[in-house]
Amino acid sequence: MISNAYAQTAPAAEAAGGASLFTGMLPLILMFVVLYFIMIRPQMKRQKEHRAMLDALAKGDEVSTAGGIVGRVSKLSEQWVHLEIANGVEVQLQRSAISQVLPKGTWDKTAA
Structure with missing residues (x-):
């Protein structure tokens, strides 16, 4: 019923199907790698720098807030x-x- 030619090419077709699955997934994998290096990694670096800046805050530092308020740190606690x-x-x-954190001398409370 089945000729020898068809029976001999069946395993080769299965192997080619596995290869085509990999080549089909390759663009998706490459897109994730590119997104990681372009978007995710730089954002993680900025978050790490911001956390280090907040940990290094000291009394007397002149800072700017996200809302645009500029002032001098008078007290610090763990959260506030x-x-x-x-x-x-x-x-x-x-x-x-x-x-x-602004450079020293940027904020002058007499000008406010």
Whole structure:
């Protein structure tokens, strides 16, 4: 019923099917690798730098918040930062709200 030619090529067709599955998955794998190096890895690096900056905060540092408030750190706790934004005006913020540490002398409370 089945000729010898068909019976002999059947295992070769199965092997080719496995190879075509790999070549079909290859673009998907390459896209994930490219996305990792272009998007995921740089974001992880920025998060690590931000965490290190927050850990290094000290009393007297001049900072800017995510909301645009600029002030000098007056008190620190594990989760909270007290910022002096004007003479006698102090606000309490979460540490994660600090977006950057400014160079010394940037913030002048007399100008506010």
